[in-house]
Amino acid sequence: MLKALGYFVELLRGIWITTRHFVVNMWFHTLNLFGIKTKRKGAVTIQYPEQKKDLAARHRSLHRLMKREDGKPRCVACMLCVTVCPSECIVIEATEDPDPEIQKYPSTFVIDLNRCCFCGFCVEACPEDAIRMDTAKIDLAQTSHDALIFGLDKLLK
Amino acid sequence: MTDLGIVLIKIVLALVWFLVITLYLTWAERKESAVLQDRIGANRAKIFGLRLFGLFQPFADAIKMIFKEDFVPAFSRKFLHTLAPFLSFFFVAITISAIPFGDDIRVAGKTISLQIFDADIGLLFVLAMLSLGIYGIILSGWASNNRFALLGSVRGAAQLISYEVALGLSLVGLIMVYPSLRLSEIVRAQGGLLFGFLPAWGVFLQPVGFVLFLFAAMAETKRVPFDLPEGESEIIGFFAEYGGLKWGMFMMTDFMEILIVSTLLTTLFFGGWQVPGLAEGGFHFPWGGTWHLAPWLVAVFQVAAFNIKVFFFCWFQILIRWTYPRLRYDQLMDLGWKWLVPLGLLNILGTAIVMSL
Ligand code: SF4
Ligand code: SF4
Numbered sequence: 001m002l003k004a005l006g007y008f009v010e011l012l013r014g015i016w017i018t019t020r021h022f023v024v025n026m027w028f029h030t031l032n033l034f035g036i037k038t039k040r041k042g043a044v045t046i047q048y049p050e051q052k053k054d055l056a057a058r059h060r061s062l063h064r065l066m067k068r069e070d071g072k073p074r075c076v077a078c079m080l081c082v083t084v085c086p087s088e089c090i091v092i093e094a095t096e097d098p099d100p101e102i103q104k105y106p107s108t109f110v111i112d113l114n115r116c117c118f119c120g121f122c123v124e125a126c127p128e129d130a131i132r133m134d135t136a137k138i139d140l141a142q143t144s145h146d147a148l149i150f151g152l153d154k155l156l157k
Numbered sequence: 158m159t160d161l162g163i164v165l166i167k168i169v170l171a172l173v174w175f176l177v178i179t180l181y182l183t184w185a186e187r188k189e190s191a192v193l194q195d196r197i198g199a200n201r202a203k204i205f206g207l208r209l210f211g212l213f214q215p216f217a218d219a220i221k222m223i224f225k226e227d228f229v230p231a232f233s234r235k236f237l238h239t240l241a242p243f244l245s246f247f248f249v250a251i252t253i254s255a256i257p258f259g260d261d262i263r264v265a266g267k268t269i270s271l272q273i274f275d276a277d278i279g280l281l282f283v284l285a286m287l288s289l290g291i292y293g294i295i296l297s298g299w300a301s302n303n304r305f306a307l308l309g310s311v312r313g314a315a316q317l318i319s320y321e322v323a324l325g326l327s328l329v330g331l332i333m334v335y336p337s338l339r340l341s342e343i344v345r346a347q348g349g350l351l352f353g354f355l356p357a358w359g360v361f362l363q364p365v366g367f368v369l370f371l372f373a374a375m376a377e378t379k380r381v382p383f384d385l386p387e388g389e390s391e392i393i394g395f396f397a398e399y400g401g402l403k404w405g406m407f408m409m410t411d412f413m414e415i416l417i418v419s420t421l422l423t424t425l426f427f428g429g430w431q432v433p434g435l436a437e438g439g440f441h442f443p444w445g446g447t448w449h450l451a452p453w454l455v456a457v458f459q460v461a462a463f464n465i466k467v468f469f470f471c472w473f474q475i476l477i478r479w480t481y482p483r484l485r486y487d488q489l490m491d492l493g494w495k496w497l498v499p500l501g502l503l504n505i506l507g508t509a510i511v512m513s514l
Contacts (some may be wrong), residue, residue: 004496011481014480015476015477015480016483017480018479018480019193019257019475019476020187021192021193021194021195022476025192025193029192042192042195043191043195043197044195045195045196045197047197111404147471148462
């Protein structure tokens with residue numbers, strides 16, 4: 001009997017919580033609807049495509065290749081990123097550079113984003129700071145696999 | 158001829174009211190659950206760039222269901238499989254015919270009652286139709302020829318039959334207080350005042366009956382705290398083998414049951430279309446004054462009051478659905494047989510004693 005009473009009290013407490021949420025949120029929704037600005041909103045939802053949340057400073061987004069002053073890629077084709085990449089999605093072909101200080105540069109640099117897991121190891125491995133993942137581009141979905149294979153032209157942009 | 162025309166108009170109006178509100182209950186359910194969980198809810202459906210809080214969502218849903226494949230599994234019993242959703246739908250939809258929407262109105266010397274079917278067994282008719290709805294569930298489970306569907310429908314049958322008893326018992330006290338089964342009569346009897354200030358509504362005369370009816374009726378709608386026939390997370394339920402529009406009809410039936418339960422709660426326990434103080438000629442205030450109103454305005458007030466009460470109970474049922482977790486099967490049966498039925502009997506006894514004093 002006492003136990004049943006306890007259940008009943010808890011039932012009432014539960015409905016009190018949901019009702020309170022409903023009334024409070026509805027109050028803020030109504031105020032906002034009539035253009036009254038409130039510090040608190042009725043919902044915590046972020047309406048994604050229109051409203052975007054700030055990305056964290058360390059967020060790993062689409063890769064980009066850095067350039068030297070003369071516009072050529074900074075990459076020296078040392079293959080460290082290719083070696084470290086767990087998804088084996090980077091393909092580099094090295095070519096001799098006329099400048100003996102640099103020695104090599106990549107004639108092709110392809111990242112297959114179909115396979116990339118965005119671990120960021122390539123960025124950490126690079127001794128030249130030639131590859132970064134700070135473009136803040138996160139909506140990368142495409143309708144074909146080919147569109148997700150990024151070459152030098154796209155990565156240098 | 159004109160009588161037939163009036164009846165036809167009433168049927169069309171009642172069905173339109175019923176179906177439109179059912180459609181928008183799906184919207185209300187999404188939005189209300191969103192608001193009480195600090196979300197926004199479905200708001201992307203738009204027509205000509207107009208979003209209107211997602212008010213077009215029910216139409217988008219309906220279009221989606223209509224264009225889905227109407228799939229009947231090869232191992233099912235085809236005819237019964239198709240019949241089942243229509244049966245559930247029909248038996249719930251027909252109950253609306255016995256609900257009084259307002260007082261009689263006089264148009265061109267004719268008295269028109271705002272009720273399709275004013276039977277002297279109105280209450281029994283409603284209860285009978287609501288219980289017949291269970292055939293849809295049993296048929297769907299049986300005809301699907303699927304173990305999980307059958308399990309769901311057997312659970313559903315056991316649950317509905319148990320709660321049918323409690324539902325009936327909770328109303329006996331009410332029938333004793335308003336000695337009539339005619340729904341229009343019951344509403345009319347709730348027009349007076351108790352002790353000079355309380356409206357003579359069923360909830361004040363039969364508070365225990367109201368609580369019991371609320372529990373039993375919520376169980377009849379087979380929604381979340383009592384959703385064992387569906388049991389989404391474990392057995393999927395009696396409509397496991399349904400898809401597209403037929404599944405949509407089962408879903409619609411659920412929402413129609415919310416609406417029917419709300420109209421019944423309003424009619425039986427909250428004075429139906431009665432507004433306290435509003436009678437023929439206008440508002441009669443308890444301190445003596447009168448605010449005269451034209452007869453049509455009184456009718457409008459009454460129908461509006463009925464609607465507001467019904468909407469409140471729809472809101473309340475959705476609130477309950479989004480508050481409580483599901484009961485376990487033994488708890489469900491305990492609640493039905495060990496609490497609601499004995500309390501219903503005690504309520505009848507208490508009512509009888511008080512009335513004979
Ligand atoms: S982020 Fe990881 S998976 Fe993607 S290219 Fe770099 S190392 Fe490979
Ligand atoms: S690690 Fe850096 S420098 Fe080496 S190949 Fe990769 S991008 Fe080029």
